[in-house]
Amino acid sequence: MPAPSTEFPGNIFYALLFFGFVSFFVWSVAVRFRWLARAQWINRFSEPIRRAIDLIPWVLGNSRVARPRYWYAGVLHTAIFWGFIALQFRTLNFLLNGIDHGVSLERAFGPVWTWALRPSMDAFNAFVILGVAMAAWQRFVWRPKRLTLNWDAWVILGLIFWLMVTDIFVNSAEIALGRSENDWQSFIAFGFANLWDRIGFEGTGLELFHVAWWYSHLTDFLVFLVYLPYSKHSHILTVAPNVFFASREPSGVLQPIKDFEKGESFGVGRLEQFNWKQLLDAYTCTECGRCTAACPASLTDKLLSPKQVIVDMRHLLEDRMPALAPWTKRPADPGDLIETVGFEPIWDCVTCGACMYECPVFIEHVPTIMDMRRYMVMEQTNMPETAQATLMQLEQRGHPWRGAQLTRTSWIEEMAAEGVEVPLFDGAQEYLYWVGCTGALQERNVKVTKAMVRLLLEAGVSFGVLGAEEGCSGDPARRLGNEYLYQMQAEQNIATFKGKGVQKIVANCPHCFNTIKHEYPQFEGRFEVMHHTEFFARLVAEGKLRPQSLDGLKEKQITYHDPCYIARHNDLLEEPRRVLEATGARLTEMGRCRRQTFCCGAGGSHMWVEESRGQRINHARTGEAAGTGADVIAVACPFCMQMFEEGVGSVPEAAEKGMQVFDVAELLDMSVAYSRAAAEAAADPPVE
Amino acid sequence: MPHIICCVKQVPDPETPASQFRVDEAAKKVVPVPGIAPVPSQFDTIGVEAALRIKDKTPDTTITILSLGPESYRDSIKHSLAMGADEGVLINDPALYEADHWVTAQVLAAAIGKLAPFDLVICGRQAVDWDMGVVGSTIAEILNVPCITIAKEIQYKDGQVVVERVLLDGFETAESPAPCVVTVSNELGEPRYPQLRQIMAAARKEVKVWTASDLGLDAAQLKNLVSLERLYVPEVKVETEIIDGETPQEKAEKLALKLREAKLI
Ligand SMILES: Cc1cc2nc3c(=O)[nH]c(=O)nc-3n(C[C@@H](O)[C@H](O)[C@H](O)COP(=O)(O)OP(=O)(O)OC[C@H]3O[C@@H](n4cnc5c(N)ncnc54)[C@H](O)[C@@H]3O)c2cc1C
Ligand code: SF4
Ligand code: SF4
Numbered sequence: 001m002p003a004p005s006t007e008f009p010g011n012i013f014y015a016l017l018f019f020g021f022v023s024f025f026v027w028s029v030a031v032r033f034r035w036l037a038r039a040q041w042i043n044r045f046s047e048p049i050r051r052a053i054d055l056i057p058w059v060l061g062n063s064r065v066a067r068p069r070y071w072y073a074g075v076l077h078t079a080i081f082w083g084f085i086a087l088q089f090r091t092l093n094f095l096l097n098g099i100d101h102g103v104s105l106e107r108a109f110g111p112v113w114t115w116a117l118r119p120s121m122d123a124f125n126a127f128v129i130l131g132v133a134m135a136a137w138q139r140f141v142w143r144p145k146r147l148t149l150n151w152d153a154w155v156i157l158g159l160i161f162w163l164m165v166t167d168i169f170v171n172s173a174e175i176a177l178g179r180s181e182n183d184w185q186s187f188i189a190f191g192f193a194n195l196w197d198r199i200g201f202e203g204t205g206l207e208l209f210h211v212a213w214w215y216s217h218l219t220d221f222l223v224f225l226v227y228l229p230y231s232k233h234s235h236i237l238t239v240a241p242n243v244f245f246a247s248r249e250p251s252g253v254l255q256p257i258k259d260f261e262k263g264e265s266f267g268v269g270r271l272e273q274f275n276w277k278q279l280l281d282a283y284t285c286t287e288c289g290r291c292t293a294a295c296p297a298s299l300t301d302k303l304l305s306p307k308q309v310i311v312d313m314r315h316l317l318e319d320r321m322p323a324l325a326p327w328t329k330r331p332a333d334p335g336d337l338i339e340t341v342g343f344e345p346i347w348d349c350v351t352c353g354a355c356m357y358e359c360p361v362f363i364e365h366v367p368t369i370m371d372m373r374r375y376m377v378m379e380q381t382n383m384p385e386t387a388q389a390t391l392m393q394l395e396q397r398g399h400p401w402r403g404a405q406l407t408r409t410s411w412i413e414e415m416a417a418e419g420v421e422v423p424l425f426d427g428a429q430e431y432l433y434w435v436g437c438t439g440a441l442q443e444r445n446v447k448v449t450k451a452m453v454r455l456l457l458e459a460g461v462s463f464g465v466l467g468a469e470e471g472c473s474g475d476p477a478r479r480l481g482n483e484y485l486y487q488m489q490a491e492q493n494i495a496t497f498k499g500k501g502v503q504k505i506v507a508n509c510p511h512c513f514n515t516i517k518h519e520y521p522q523f524e525g526r527f528e529v530m531h532h533t534e535f536f537a538r539l540v541a542e543g544k545l546r547p548q549s550l551d552g553l554k555e556k557q558i559t560y561h562d563p564c565y566i567a568r569h570n571d572l573l574e575e576p577r578r579v580l581e582a583t584g585a586r587l588t589e590m591g592r593c594r595r596q597t598f599c600c601g602a603g604g605s606h607m608w609v610e611e612s613r614g615q616r617i618n619h620a621r622t623g624e625a626a627g628t629g630a631d632v633i634a635v636a637c638p639f640c641m642q643m644f645e646e647g648v649g650s651v652p653e654a655a656e657k658g659m660q661v662f663d664v665a666e667l668l669d670m671s672v673a674y675s676r677a678a679a680e681a682a683a684d685p686p687v688e
Numbered sequence: 689m690p691h692i693i694c695c696v697k698q699v700p701d702p703e704t705p706a707s708q709f710r711v712d713e714a715a716k717k718v719v720p721v722p723g724i725a726p727v728p729s730q731f732d733t734i735g736v737e738a739a740l741r742i743k744d745k746t747p748d749t750t751i752t753i754l755s756l757g758p759e760s761y762r763d764s765i766k767h768s769l770a771m772g773a774d775e776g777v778l779i780n781d782p783a784l785y786e787a788d789h790w791v792t793a794q795v796l797a798a799a800i801g802k803l804a805p806f807d808l809v810i811c812g813r814q815a816v817d818w819d820m821g822v823v824g825s826t827i828a829e830i831l832n833v834p835c836i837t838i839a840k841e842i843q844y845k846d847g848q849v850v851v852e853r854v855l856l857d858g859f860e861t862a863e864s865p866a867p868c869v870v871t872v873s874n875e876l877g878e879p880r881y882p883q884l885r886q887i888m889a890a891a892r893k894e895v896k897v898w899t900a901s902d903l904g905l906d907a908a909q910l911k912n913l914v915s916l917e918r919l920y921v922p923e924v925k926v927e928t929e930i931i932d933g934e935t936p937q938e939k940a941e942k943l944a945l946k947l948r949e950a951k952l953i
Contacts (some may be wrong), residue, residue, distance in 0.1 A: 260884070260888065261888070377884075378884035381881045390879060392881065396727050397701065402703065404703075404709075405705040405706065408719075484884050484888075
């Protein structure tokens with residue numbers, strides 16, 4: 001049965017319809033592409049082969065969509081996604097047929113078409129319809145909070161559903177009008193064709209029926225195509241490039257602003273100041289809301305929703321595009337970027353990276369939010385009072401702890417009084433132990449620093465500290481958006497390291513660790529950097545530290561809180577747990593752990609910035625820790641320590657049972673000291 | 689084109705940990721703590737903020753920062769320039785390093801004379817190290833212009849200065865024709881955080897350096913009126929008594945009795 005468009009006037013009609021819609025589609029895409037061309041340049045072409053290979057699991061395999069927590073959405077998306085890809089064969093065949101009945105894939109593929117493609121395409125028709133039904137159930141009945149329930153989704157689901165229905169009916173009519181021996185392979189359409197026969201539907205009626213479904217299928221396809229760029233479903237077009245060009249760096253890394261002297265503007269205050277990948281992100285967001293569903297700021301009722309940040313960007317872009325489509329209204333005065341995204345959301349972010357980890361299409365929220373924060377700080381000086389006070393403090397005093405009563409060497413003097421000489425780094429030692437501002441200046445954290453030193457000495461590690469010569473790593477300034485100050489501090493430290501011949505560094509602050517390890521190389525500072533949990537796990541494995549089950553600890557349940565900058569941003573998941581297990585502790589996990597950890601509330605320099613509203617993030621997390629029934633919260637970050645120490649005093653569930661907070665290093669130190677005392681007692685029994 | 693001169697002093701960081709604060713009693717000097725950089729006196733940056741608020745409303749205002757002290761004071765001048773001030777002048781003369789408030793005021797007044805014409809001189813209500821609170825009014829006395837102290841708001845319009853002053857039990861508004869001296873208090877509000885562009889511009893700006901003789905003064909003739917007799921850290925004794933009791937009620941009762949005995953309640 002030839003397509004109705006192969007003869008006059010159908011061919012004219014087909015050509016007009018086809019070229020009209022396709023040119024509108026091309027125009028819409030070009031308008032969007034122009035914005036990418038106008039944005040800042042960034043090189044995302046490194047390792048092209050690896051990038052291409054990674055498309056297999058991440059795009060073809062749907063592996064980020066189909067994570068266990070979202071299995072339902074994973075199943076429905078995979079059904080629709082694969083159905084769509086497979087059915088492109090039939091669509092192409094359909095369009096070719098429309099031009100000339102003689103041109104068709106059917107003939108080109110021969111028996112492959114008959115035996116493999118025909119049945120599988122009918123099966124995929126069914127899968128897609130199932131997927132659409134599941135999606136409709138999710139949107140209509142289940143309604144998870146993360147989704148934006150707008151008509152856009154219904155339009156798309158409707159168009160997809162109709163595409164399947166028309167596809168089947170066109171086929172059924174074709175089969176009924178011109179039977180061949182291999183029709184039964186299109187088993188669904190074949191079933192309908194038999195139905196038409198049975199009810200005596202034939203002749204002109206059936207021919208008109210075919211024409212009607214044929215055009216309905218064609219227009220549905222074309223409408224879908226032109227609607228796509230205007231919908232959140234434009235990710236169908238952009239997801240593969242967006243994943244291909246995703247950042248290959250660890251998620252906790254921010255990019256430097258190069259050459260302050262020549263810079264015209266610092267940070268991003270206008271759309272064209274983003275780089276093209278950030279704008280591609282905006283076109284790619286599927287509005288699935290998984291980022292917001294994991295965001296600690298959002299979950300404690302702050303105004304920040306990472307999804308909304310990306311959606312705002314998309315809407316602002318669209319507001320600046322020419323409006324040809326009848327359903328696109330353009331405001332007379334498109335909004336300002338910073339005002340639209342909003343002061344509070346930009347400052348609420350704790351840079352924990354949960355959003356980036358959750359996003360199925362690899363959108364990079366943190367650098368985008370930080371770019372706007374940089375603009376607010378460096379161009380507008382538009383920031384919360386506490387952020388301003390912290391920056392001022394960093395500038396004047398070189399550390400973020402306002403009113404600190406200790407100096408960087410107080411703890412060294414105290415240890416000397418306790419009979420422990422802390423070696424100063426002078427180039428003769430193998431490792432530099434980087435103490436960090438918090439480890440030196442906050443009383444509670446000094447205890448961890450001392451435990452670190454005792455352990456390093458016990459293990460016979462050749463190490464030294466910088467004492468008064470240590471400066472702030474710069475992480476607080478960078479995450480508060482003052483890139484200029486950050487670069488000065490980083491360069492100062494790099495100069496100190498190089499001057500003293502530092503090559504290997506151990507740090508117990510994840511934020512210092514992250515910036516020294518991944519961000520100092522941006523300024524030619526390349527060092528081997530290790531987090532203390534990683535280092536101690538190795539020392540225990542090598543037998544250089546021999547912890548033993550500690551009497552007091554054995555009865556206690558410990559829950560380990562993964563610091564964002566260790567777990568999610570740096571993949572150190574098992575090392576801290578191995579150290580804890582070596583102490584004989586009984587571990588119990590929180591629901592959100594490892595890469596899915598929930599920020600303590602102090603990331604992104606929020607240690608010093610007052611939360612805008614809602615529940616305090618550290619209270620939410622302390623509550624979760626208390627919920628495990630644990631007596632002790634083990635941490636591996638000085639800020640987590642501060643946050644939980646406050647939390648266990650303020651959250652009733654934790655306070656009532658007297659929960660305690662210890663760094664992994666402290667627990668290891670206690671258990672090593674215990675085992676040493678036990679060994680000494682055994683070797684040297686007390687004289688009766 | 690209004691011209692405002694802000695006097696900015698640099699002081700040892702008032703947030704230096706108490707345990708680190710030492711004085712050399714023999715030399716009668718505060719021993720600087722290594723690694724803790726001095727900062728601009730808090731009220732003086734508030735003074736710069738007051739000047740900038742006037743400049744925000746009257747953009748053709750020129751703000752000059754004036755400091756008397758050694759080379760290290762340049763940092764405080766740069767900070768004020770980064771906040772948005774236009775010019776910086778440092779009077780650096782080793783003969784003046786031991787100046788008391790009287791000599792300080794004379795030197796500053798001479799410099800202000802050299803910077804004239806001016807409409808307004810803004811000082812801090814007191815420098816946060818020695819806390820004398822006299823330099824501002826002494827300058828006014830020497831220059832023979834009116835002085836309004838402890839301001840929480842300064843407005844300048846057409847040669848008239850309107851100041852809201854902080855009183856113990858409220859506020860009052862005072863007016864004076866320019867030129868005059870105003871000293872500011874923390875009620876004025878937080879000093880602004882410098883914009884990056886201004887920090888970079890300030891780094892490039894030149895600070896003029898004058899000596900006593902540039903001001904037509906003879907340092908040998910400038911005699912301190914105040915002499916420092918003794919400099920020491922007072923000893924603070926804290927005695928702690930823990931009040932025992934079976935129940936919180938009992939402890940509170942005993943505490944209340946003690947406090948009454950001590951005539952504290
Ligand atoms: C014998 C003696 C020795 C001293 N030795 C030293 C010393 O070695 N080092 C030292 O720092 N101080 C020293 N001082 C303290 C002395 O310089 C005081 O700073 C001065 O008397 C002013 O008092 P004040 O700082 O409390 O100013 P206040 O009267 O409290 O200051 C009010 C305002 O005046 C302005 N102002 C005050 N001083 C300056 C300045 N230098 N430059 C610009 N503006 C200013 C500021 O706006 C300030 O807010 C010494 C004092 C004496 C008596
Ligand atoms: S980094 Fe964390 S706080 Fe910031 S938007 Fe993402 S999930 Fe929210
Ligand atoms: S940014 Fe990613 S996770 Fe968030 S809504 Fe968009 S697609 Fe979903």
